[in-house]
Structures are given as C-alpha cells and as structure tokens.
Amino acid sequence: MTVAGHTSDPESGADAGRGDVLAPGRDEGRTERERREDVEARYGWRYTLGQLRRDPTAAAGLVVVGLVTLVAAVAWVDAVLFDFLAEFGVFAGLGVEQYALAKAVWTSPVAEPAGTPRLLPPVGLENQFGEGTLAHPLGTDHRGRDILLRLVYGSRVAIQVGFVAAVVGMLGGTVVGAVSGYYGGRVDDVLMRFVETLYSIPFLVLVLSLVAVLGARENLTIIMFVVGVVYVPEFARLIRSRVFSVREEVYVEAARAAGVSTPAIIRRHVIPNSITPVLVQGTLRVGTAILTVAGLSFLGFGVNPPTPSWGRMLSISRDYMIQNVWFSIWPGLAILITVVGFNLFGDGLRDALDPRLKN
Amino acid sequence: MHDPLLTVEDLQTHFFTEDGVVRAVDGISFDVAPGEIVGLVGESGAGKSVAVRSILRLVEDPGRIVGGEVRFRDQTLVGFEDDATAADTAGDDRSDDPGDEPGSQPGRPVPRPEMLSESAMRQRIRGNEIAIIFQDPMESLNPVYTVGGQLREFIELNRDLSGRAAREAAVEMLREVNIPDAERRYEDHPHEFSGGMRQRVLIAMALACEPSLIIADEPTTALDVTVEGAILDLVRDLQERYGTSFVWVTHDMGVVAEICDRVNVMYLGEIVEQAGVDELFHDTKHPYTQALLNSIPRPDETVEQLDPIAGVMPEAIDPPAGCRFHTRCPDAREVCTRRNPPCRTVVADGRPHRAACLKHESAFPEADYWASRPIGNLERPAPDARGDGDE
Numbered sequence: 001m002t003v004a005g006h007t008s009d010p011e012s013g014a015d016a017g018r019g020d021v022l023a024p025g026r027d028e029g030r031t032e033r034e035r036r037e038d039v040e041a042r043y044g045w046r047y048t049l050g051q052l053r054r055d056p057t058a059a060a061g062l063v064v065v066g067l068v069t070l071v072a073a074v075a076w077v078d079a080v081l082f083d084f085l086a087e088f089g090v091f092a093g094l095g096v097e098q099y100a101l102a103k104a105v106w107t108s109p110v111a112e113p114a115g116t117p118r119l120l121p122p123v124g125l126e127n128q129f130g131e132g133t134l135a136h137p138l139g140t141d142h143r144g145r146d147i148l149l150r151l152v153y154g155s156r157v158a159i160q161v162g163f164v165a166a167v168v169g170m171l172g173g174t175v176v177g178a179v180s181g182y183y184g185g186r187v188d189d190v191l192m193r194f195v196e197t198l199y200s201i202p203f204l205v206l207v208l209s210l211v212a213v214l215g216a217r218e219n220l221t222i223i224m225f226v227v228g229v230v231y232v233p234e235f236a237r238l239i240r241s242r243v244f245s246v247r248e249e250v251y252v253e254a255a256r257a258a259g260v261s262t263p264a265i266i267r268r269h270v271i272p273n274s275i276t277p278v279l280v281q282g283t284l285r286v287g288t289a290i291l292t293v294a295g296l297s298f299l300g301f302g303v304n305p306p307t308p309s310w311g312r313m314l315s316i317s318r319d320y321m322i323q324n325v326w327f328s329i330w331p332g333l334a335i336l337i338t339v340v341g342f343n344l345f346g347d348g349l350r351d352a353l354d355p356r357l358k359n
Numbered sequence: 360m361h362d363p364l365l366t367v368e369d370l371q372t373h374f375f376t377e378d379g380v381v382r383a384v385d386g387i388s389f390d391v392a393p394g395e396i397v398g399l400v401g402e403s404g405a406g407k408s409v410a411v412r413s414i415l416r417l418v419e420d421p422g423r424i425v426g427g428e429v430r431f432r433d434q435t436l437v438g439f440e441d442d443a444t445a446a447d448t449a450g451d452d453r454s455d456d457p458g459d460e461p462g463s464q465p466g467r468p469v470p471r472p473e474m475l476s477e478s479a480m481r482q483r484i485r486g487n488e489i490a491i492i493f494q495d496p497m498e499s500l501n502p503v504y505t506v507g508g509q510l511r512e513f514i515e516l517n518r519d520l521s522g523r524a525a526r527e528a529a530v531e532m533l534r535e536v537n538i539p540d541a542e543r544r545y546e547d548h549p550h551e552f553s554g555g556m557r558q559r560v561l562i563a564m565a566l567a568c569e570p571s572l573i574i575a576d577e578p579t580t581a582l583d584v585t586v587e588g589a590i591l592d593l594v595r596d597l598q599e600r601y602g603t604s605f606v607w608v609t610h611d612m613g614v615v616a617e618i619c620d621r622v623n624v625m626y627l628g629e630i631v632e633q634a635g636v637d638e639l640f641h642d643t644k645h646p647y648t649q650a651l652l653n654s655i656p657r658p659d660e661t662v663e664q665l666d667p668i669a670g671v672m673p674e675a676i677d678p679p680a681g682c683r684f685h686t687r688c689p690d691a692r693e694v695c696t697r698r699n700p701p702c703r704t705v706v707a708d709g710r711p712h713r714a715a716c717l718k719h720e721s722a723f724p725e726a727d728y729w730a731s732r733p734i735g736n737l738e739r740p741a742p743d744a745r746g747d748g749d750e
C-alpha cells in the first residue's frame with residue numbers, strides 16, 4: 001500500500017483474472033479497520049474532546065468561553081429572568097426582583113450609590129479623584145458605580161447577543177442551505193440568488209440599514225436578530241456545499257427506499273451529517289457578533305441606559321479617558337478576551353472535528 | 360401456475376445526460392412468484408441496479424423511467440399510457456412546465472390513472488411491501504445514530520409500534536439475524552460493527568416490516584467469502600421461515616447457484632436469458648451466460664485456468680447494433696450484427712426457458728443463423744479487450 005491511511009486504491013491482487021472482467025468498482029484496497037477508523041475520526045465525540053484537550057490554545061479558548069458563559073448565565077438569571085418573574089405575585093412575594101441576587105450579595109449594578117467617588121482607579125493606583133480601594137477592585141465609572149459589577153452584568157448582554165445572533169444565523173442558514181442543497185434545481189437557484197444578494201452587501205451596511213428600517217435603535221432583541229439574519233447567507237452556503245455530497249450517501253437513498261419522507265430525510269439524515277462546519281463557524285460567529293454589537297453600541301445603537309453592557313461602557317468611557325483610562329480599558333479587555341476565546345475555541349473545534357481542514 | 364407477486368414488463372429506464380441518452384435498462388421483463396428467490400445477474404454496468412431501483416421508482420435525475428410496466432399484486436407501481444406522451448398531449452399541465460433542460464428530451468410518458476402516487480409508494484410500498492438492501496453495508500447506515508435507533512425508527516415508520524414496543528421489536532429483529540448480544544449491540548454505532556454484522560442489520564431492517572418482497576442489490580459483494588457464505592445461509596433460513604420473495608442482484612454465478620430459484624441474466628440493459636437455476640447451469644442457452652459460467656472459479660482450478668469473457672462490455676450510451684453481445688460473442692455470425700434478438704422461449708416445458716440468441720433456430724427461424732457467416736470473434740479479440748487471459 002503506497003499511500004497510508006485514508007486514500008483508497010482499488011488494487012485487487014489475487015483475483016485479477018476475474019476482477020478485471022466482473023468485479024464492480026469497490027475499494028478492496030482498504031481494510032475494514034482503516035475504514036472504521038476513518039469513520040470514527042469524523043464522528044467520535046470522545047475523540048473530538050480528546051483532540052481539544054491536547055491543543056493548548058483551544059483548551060484556553062474553551063476555558064474562557066466556559067467562564068464567561070457561566071458568569072453571563074448567572075447575570076442573565078438575575079437581570080432578565082428575575083425581572084420577568086417579579087411580575088408574578090408568587091415570586092414577588094418571595095422577594096424576587098430584578099438584581100435581587102446582586103443586591104443580596106452586594107449592591108445593584110444600576111444604582112448610583114451616594115457617596116462613592118466617581119472615576120476611581122483600580123486598587124493600588126491613584127488619580128485626581130482618589131485612591132483605588134479593595135471595595136472597587138477595578139475602580140468606578142463616571143457615576144460612581146463599580147466597574148467589576150458592571151462588567152459582570154454586561155457579560156450577559158454580550159453572550160446573549162453572541163449566542164442569539166449565531167443561533168439565528170445557524171438555524172436560518174441550515175434550513176435554507178439544506179433545502180437548497182437537497183432539492184437542487186430551481187429551488188436551489190431561487191434560494192441561492194436571494195442568499196447571494198444578501199451576501200453582496202457589506203455586513204455593517206446591511207446591519208445598520210436593517211436596524212434603521214426597523215426603527216430599532218434601542219431594541220437589543222431586534223438588533224441581535226438582525227445580526228443573526230445577516231449571518232444566514234454564509235451559513236447557508238456552508239451547509240449547502242456539504243449537503244450536495246451527503247444527499248448522495250447510500251444511507252440517504254436507503255432512507256428513501258424505506259419510505260421516509262423528504263422533510264424527514266433532510267431533518268434526520270442530511271442535516272446531522274452536514275452540520276459540523278456550521279457548528280464550527282457558529283462558534284466563531286458568536287465572537288464576531290459580540291464585536292459587532294459592541295461596535296453598534298459605540299454608534300449609539302443598543303441597550304437602554306442604565307442596563308450595563310460592554311459596548312456602552314466603552315462608548316461612554318470615551319469622555320473620561322483623561323480622568324480615568326481604566327474605565328475604557330476594562331470593557332475593552334473583556335470584549336477582547338471573550339472574542340479571542342471564542343475564536344480559539346472555534347479553531348480548535350474545527351481542527352478536532354476535521355483534521356483535514358487544518359492549515 | 361400461480362399469480363406472480365411482481366411483474367416487470369418491458370421496463371425502460373434511460374439517463375438523459377449531456378453526452379446523450381444512456382439506455383441503462385432497455386425493455387426488460389421478468390416476474391417473481393411468491394416465496395421465490397429470483398436472481399438478476401450480469402457484469403457491472405449491465406443495468407441491474409437501475410432496474411431494481413426502477414421497480415421502487417427510486418431513479419433520480421437525470422434518469423427516468425420512460426416506458427413499461429411494473430405491477431405488484433394488483434397495484435401498478437409503474438404504468439404509462441400506451442403511446443401518448445406529454446409533448447403531444449395539448450393542454451396537459453406537464454407540457455408547459457419549463458423546468459426541463461433544453462433540447463434533446465422526448466416528451467414524458469403519461470402515467471396511467473391507476474399508477475400509484477408518490478405518497479402511496481412511500482407509505483404503502485417502500486419499506487412495507489417491498490424492502491431493498493443496498494450493496495455497501497458500510498455506507499447504508501447513518502453514522503450519527505445507533506444501529507438500534509435506526510432499526511427502531513424504521514419500525515416506527517412502517518409498523519404500528521412505538522416506544523418500548525418498537526424497541527423490543529428492534530432487538531428481536533437483531534436476534535433474528537443472529538447478531539450476538541443483541542440487547543447490548545442495540546446501543547452501538549454503525550462503525551462499531553463489522554461489514555458482515557452491518558449487512559445483518561440491514562437484513563433485519565429489510566425484514567422488520569415483513570415485506571412480501573426484498574430486493575437485494577449485491578448485498579454480499581463487499582464482504583469476504585466466508586462472511587458472504589454465512590449471510591447466504593441466513594437469508595435462505597429466513598426465506599424459509601418468512602416466505603419472503605427475493606430479487607437477488609449479483610455479478611457472481613456462484614452466489615446464483617447457491618441461493619436462486621430462477622435467474623435472469625442481464626447484458627447491457629437487456630435480459631438475455633431467463634430460466635430456472637438448474638436449467639440455466641446445465642442447459643445453458645445463451646453464449647453470454649456460458650461465458651459467465653466459465654468465469655466461476657472452481658476449487659480445483661487455479662486462477663490462471665479461469666476463462667474470463669473477452670473484451671469489455673460496451674457503453675450503454677452507444678450499444679452495438681444487432682445483438683448487443685456480438686462484439687464479444689464467440690458464436691457471433693454476420694446476422695448477429697444486424698438483428699437484435701428479443702428474449703424468446705427456447706424450451707417450453709414447465710416455466711419457460713427463454714433466451715435472446717439467434718442460434719436457436721426454432722425460436723428465431725427468420726434469422727437463419729446457421730446460414731450466416733461466422734465473424735470469428737475468437738481469433739480476433741475485440742479491439743478494446745482487456746482480459747487476454749488464455750494465452
């Protein structure tokens with residue numbers, strides 16, 4: 001065997017006399033074991049996790065992603081879920097209200113505490129407003145609120161935006177791309193023309209005009225959906241090219257021969273076998289979406305004050321750069337670390353899921 | 360004679376490619392009686408897979424069934440109006456459908472009203488009445504689900520079972536095909552099974568809904584010989600117990616001898632000989648069948664003594680004029696280059712033995728084969744011959 005491993009060469013040695021004439025084209029050169037390993041390489045989750053652990057940058061990415069997501073989840077419960085539950089008498093009676101958790105532990109991230117100096121530097125440093133204290137380890141903002149607390153609560157906006165946008169893009173793209181790729185022909189022509197049109201408009205231009213058209217300057221929900229919709233074309237193209245090959249697989253034909261309906265075939269067989277690149281790209285896009293929405297806040301689109309978000313913090317802190325540069329540095333760092341974390345994780349995931357894509 | 364379970368009549372399936380029309384299946388007729396294993400044998404490319412897919416209407420673009428009939432019991436799986444085509448039926452809503460590739464396409468044949476709809480095929484026939492097993496057991500199962508899960512999904516789809524009952528039925532089927540430790544293997548993914556075991560799973564899947572007919576498209580070709588033997592034993596055993604009919608596609612006469620009751624030999628889209636398995640082996644009527652038989656390796660012969668068929672099968676896109684086998688036939692005579700013999704009865708007692716060869720004067724008196732000049736394929740190997748084995 002000349003080429004080791006995965007490339008098959010149909011050499012048929014012993015039964016050449018008969019093989020030449022009668023044997024159909026099948027890859028006899030490959031042993032059962034090689035084929036099994038090949039399949040395992042592509043589908044084993046244990047294998048994937050093992051690969052991730054062995055790749056230090058990916059592991060670092062995974063740690064960052066995990067930590068930020070965890071913090072954001074707690075913040076989300078306190079800021080969003082509690083706010084929602086507080087409307088119901090039962091829960092309100094139990095003392096559930098927005099920021100109940102933060103208040104129980106410390107103080108509300110939106111309240112402006114009387115008497116706290118504004119624009120304090122981090123602990124151990126000093127500026128014209130005073131000396132940094134352990135009470136506000138990262139310092140305070142222009143209204144005297146604790147920057148650490150605001151960062152913690154801002155993480156939920158970032159993560160929510162990133163996940164929702166990526167999921168919207170993945171779902172929309174997967175449906176459009178899978179249908180387009182499976183049916184081919186005219187369905188494909190129509191869907192792909194639509195997708196190409198969206199794709200040809202520069203990303204930020206499209207986001208800004210959609211947000212403007214929808215009058216959603218301060219509506220975070222609409223903004224993150226818009227970002228997600230703008231991701232649809234790239235996910236659609238990604239999965240479509242994969243579906244083109246998956247639909248030719250024998251198990252798809254076997255499903256058709258067993259009487260499975262086309263929608264069920266797409267759902268049960270085609271999508272699960274084409275989804276890997278979408279998951280990888282989705283992970284990367286969480287980071288990009290966070291960055292995009294932070295950028296939008298900078299332009300004045302995004303959450304209402306006083307809800308904490310990294311983008312708004314960054315945008316407001318511009319006016320206080322001279323007095324307390326740390327007010328800008330911290331949210332900037334938070335965004336940077338989170339986005340890089342998602343990128344490292346996504347790259348590692350890609351390498352682990354498909355070693356052949358490694359470059 | 361009993362009513363056949365499946366009747367295929369003059370079935371034609373062509374592929375409309377950019378290079379021209381590939382006549383992959385060009386007018387084949389055969390039937391399958393209840394409880395019978397009928398072989399469909401021929402070299403790779405003869406059109407066997409296309410033929411059996413046509414029975415279930417699974418042929419995909421650019422392929423299309425262009426004529427003929429397939430009946431299953433009293434249902435019409437394929438059936439077209441005799442000579443009307445959509446192109447010349449004014450006002451037919453198909454004819455103003457501009458979706459077809461430009462040029463070169465003849466009008467589509469018009470389905471007869473009794474031809475089953477696509478959804479009826481899906482709900483009543485595919486998987487329920489007729490199951491199909493494909494050649495490659497390594498690729499016929501979806502790698503992302505467990506074997507048991509796939510079997511169970513299939514049972515839920517085609518039988519009135521769900522939840523635990525479906526699961527139990529699935530485990531039961533795995534036992535039925537002799538998969539050791541079925542309860543535990545249920546949870547395994549396809550890549551954890553060997554080729555032979557996967558083929559057993561596929562057989563279990565095919566049997567799960569107790570279809571009356573199973574089409575097996577070279578199910579053992581990808582397996583090694585001992586595994587193949589075990590699978591054939593299993594199938595024979597199951598066939599006896601369930602009484603299922605089979606259409607068994609293979610290129611291997613050895614497999615035919617082991618498993619089939621009757622055999623159809625296919626060459627370039629046509630059936631050239633049709634007989635019970637004993638008649639086929641001991642009273643061979645077609646030179647192509649003879650050539651296939653000569654190429655079976657026997658235990659007492661070495662590979663060198665094999666007698667492969669000279670030359671390669673021509674392309675179905677451009678079949679030879681006259682008898683399609685004449686470019687490779689050792690008995691070819693001048694008349695064979697002009698006449699393409701249909702498959703006619705050459706021995707009439709019992710179920711007829713048919714052959715498509717002009718040699719048989721009683722069936723083809725008009726050809727006057729013996730008066731024609733031999734063209735001597737034996738001395739002059741076909742120009743594109745690959746196997747010059749006997750020198």
Ligand SMILES: Nc1ncnc2c1ncn2[C@@H]1O[C@H](COP(=O)(O)OP(=O)(O)O)[C@@H](O)[C@H]1O
Nearest residue numbers: 374381383402403404405406407408409410675
């Ligand atoms: N999708 C397709 N497009 C064009 N030609 C095809 C297609 N599928 C099969 N054919 C042609 O049909 C003929 C019969 O193929 P097949 O039924 O697969 O042969 P077998 O199963 O006997 O080996 C071949 O000549 C092949 O080239």
Ligand code: SF4
Nearest residue numbers: 682685688695716717
């Ligand atoms: S008809 Fe002629 S060429 Fe064809 S099989 Fe018979 S003898 Fe050979």
Ligand SMILES: [Mg+2]
Nearest residue numbers: 407408576577
């Ligand atoms: Mg085939």
